[in-house]
Amino acid sequence: MELKQLYREIVNEHNLHPVHKGKMENPDLVLRGVNPSCGDDITLQLKIKDGVIVEGLYDGSGCAISQASVDMMVDQIVGKSKEEAIKLAGTFMGMIKGEVTDEESLEALDEAVALQDVAHMPARVKCAVLGWHTMQEMLEHPEKAQG
Numbered sequence: 001m002e003l004k005q006l007y008r009e010i011v012n013e014h015n016l017h018p019v020h021k022g023k024m025e026n027p028d029l030v031l032r033g034v035n036p037s038c039g040d041d042i043t044l045q046l047k048i049k050d051g052v053i054v055e056g057l058y059d060g061s062g063c064a065i066s067q068a069s070v071d072m073m074v075d076q077i078v079g080k081s082k083e084e085a086i087k088l089a090g091t092f093m094g095m096i097k098g099e100v101t102d103e104e105s106l107e108a109l110d111e112a113v114a115l116q117d118v119a120h121m122p123a124r125v126k127c128a129v130l131g132w133h134t135m136q137e138m139l140e141h142p143e144k145a146q147g
Contacts, residue, residue, distance in 0.1 A: 007114035014068035014111075021071065024057045031145035032060075033134030035126045040066035044134045053077050053085055063127050065118065070131025072112040082139045089136040095119070096128050 027045035034041050040062030047055040056074040061067075073092070077085040092109055094100030098119040106113050118128040138145035 004117070007117065010072075010111050010114040011064060011068040014071040015064040018067065018071040020057050020074035021059065021067075022057045023059055024055065027055075027057075029138045029142055029145040031134050031138040033130045033137075035062065035066065035130045037123075038063050038066065038127050040127055040130050042066070042070055042131060042134065044070070044131065044138065046135075046138065048082065051081050053080055053082065058131065062130070063124075065115065065124050065127040066130050069112070069115055069128045070134075072110075072114070073131045073135060076110055076112060077135065086136055086139055089132045092132045093129055096125055 024045040024047065026047075028048045029046045030043060032041070032043045040060075042058050042060035042062065044058045045056065046053055056078050058070050058074065073089075076088055080088070088108060091100055091105050092112055092115075095106060095109065095113070095116055096119055100106065106116070115128050118124045
């Protein structure tokens with residue numbers, strides 16, 4: 001199977017069968033992210049215990065790239081400290097901008113590396129980074145995201 005085809009299948013799987021989509025009871029942090037240019041609209045909800053993200057869900061709608069990206073992101077950040085999650089967001093956004101290309105950094109993103117080609121589609125960049133940007137904003141500025 002060609003690598004691009006595999007990546008398409010990963011994105012489709014996360015879009016059509018998301019693992020982390022739903023509403024959470026009593027989240028610690030909640031923040032809405034909107035991409036008006038594409039109609040993407042998500043609400044990210046996180047539970048944090050002792051500085052570690054122990055649960056994450058999102059709700060909302062949007063294009064396949066935005067929905068798959070946020071689902072993959074939640075996969076990656078559950079079990080991570082806030083600092084580790086923020087670092088992953090920086091790596092992901094760097095990959096999407098074409099600034100992070102080394103294998104070791106990209107390996108940390110696991111399946112989210114499937115969105116690497118979005119760097120060549122400027123109109124889709126905002127779609128791919130919406131969830132990651134929302135998560136980074138809520139962790140860096142928790143006062144904006146009280147549950």
